[in-house]
Amino acid sequence: MELEYFVVDAFTREPFQGAQIAVLPDAGNLSARQMQQISAELKLDETVFLIRYDADDVSLRVFAGSVETSVFGAPLIACGHLLGANRLLELQPGINDLQVSNGVESAQLGLLVANGELQRVQYALQVTPRVDRFVPARSELAAFLSLSVDDLDTADQLRPLLVASPRPYLIVGVRSLTALRQARFDYSSWSLSSAPSMLAQEILLVSTECEDNEANFHARLVGPAIGVSEDPPVGSALAALACWLCEHDHIRQGTYPFGVERGSRLTRHSLLHVEMDNLGREQLPLRVSGNAAVVCRGSILLPTA
CATH class of the missing domain: 3.10.310.10 (Diaminopimelate Epimerase; Chain A, domain 1)
Structure with a gap:
C-alpha cells in the first residue's frame, strides 16, 4: 500500500524555516497504530493525517512521534496551506471557512484566496483559561x-x-x-x-x-x-x-x-x-494566522496485511 505525503514548513514564508509538518491527505483507512508508526518513522515536528475533507469540514488526527497531540498551531496552518495551495479543495475568491475537528478539539479554519492563489491561512478558537x-x-x-x-x-x-x-x-x-x-x-x-x-x-x-x-x-x-x-x-x-x-x-x-x-x-x-x-x-477569542511552504513530496510504503 502506497500513501502520498507532503512536508510543509509552517509559520514561515521561506522554505527550510518554520515548523516541519508532514501531511498525509489520504489517511482515512489508517489505524491509530499505523499513524503512530508513520509519525515515528518520519521524525518531524508533527504529522497530520487527513481522515476526510470537503468544502465545509475537515476531520484529522495529529501525532508527534507516537503520541497523539493537539491540532492547534503549526498542524492547522500546514493542513490549510496544503488544502489550498495544492488545490485539494475547490476554493472561491475571498475567505473560505472550514470546520476542523479531531473528535475532541475543533476550530474554524479560514483560507483567504485572491487572484487565484492562496494568500493566508488563519484559524479561530475560544479558550477558557x-x-x-x-x-x-x-x-x-x-x-x-x-x-x-x-x-x-x-x-x-x-x-x-x-x-x-x-x-x-x-x-x-x-x-x-x-x-x-x-x-x-x-x-x-x-x-x-x-x-x-x-x-x-x-x-x-x-x-x-x-x-x-x-x-x-x-x-x-x-x-x-x-x-x-x-x-x-x-x-x-x-x-x-x-x-x-x-x-x-x-x-x-x-x-x-x-x-x-x-x-x-x-x-x-x-x-x-x-x-x-x-x-x-x-472566554478569550483568538485568531492565529501564518504562512507556509510545501518543500517535499513522497510516498510511504505500508506492508499489506
Whole structure:
C-alpha cells in the first residue's frame, strides 16, 4: 500500500524555516497504530493525517512521534496551506471557512484566496483559561533555567504564571533575547524546587526582544522532556501565551494583534501572527494566522496485511 505525503514548513514564508509538518491527505483507512508508526518513522515536528475533507469540514488526527497531540498551531496552518495551495479543495475568491475537528478539539479554519492563489491561512478558537499565580520563587525559576535572577522580568512587567488553556504551561518572562537563548533546563534544580508538583511540565520563556521586525515576542519552550539543544514549535502554546498577557494590568481591554517568533534563521525561524479580543470575560477569542511552504513530496510504503 502506497500513501502520498507532503512536508510543509509552517509559520514561515521561506522554505527550510518554520515548523516541519508532514501531511498525509489520504489517511482515512489508517489505524491509530499505523499513524503512530508513520509519525515515528518520519521524525518531524508533527504529522497530520487527513481522515476526510470537503468544502465545509475537515476531520484529522495529529501525532508527534507516537503520541497523539493537539491540532492547534503549526498542524492547522500546514493542513490549510496544503488544502489550498495544492488545490485539494475547490476554493472561491475571498475567505473560505472550514470546520476542523479531531473528535475532541475543533476550530474554524479560514483560507483567504485572491487572484487565484492562496494568500493566508488563519484559524479561530475560544479558550477558557485556568490561571494559577502560585508558582516557584524567582530564585527557583532562575536556578532550573540556569539563569540569574536579574535575567528574569520583574513582577510589575511580565510576572510568571501557570496558565492552562487547556494544556498547562509555566510562562516566564525573560529580560533579553540573549538570556532566553542561553537558558538551559537544569533537572537537578527542577527536582529540588516546588515546580514538579505543578501540572505544567513545559516552561514557555518569553522575551520582548526579537530578531524579526514583525514580532513583538520571542518564545521558547524548555522542560524536563525537551532536549537541551531543542527549540520545539510553540504554536500549541499560543493560547496560553495570550491568556498570560491578559492577566497583566497594563494590557487593557480591546483587540490586540501581535507577532510571536521562535528559533533563529541559523536554525529554523518561525513567525506566528495572533489577534486576541481581551473583553474581560471568561472566554478569550483568538485568531492565529501564518504562512507556509510545501518543500517535499513522497510516498510511504505500508506492508499489506
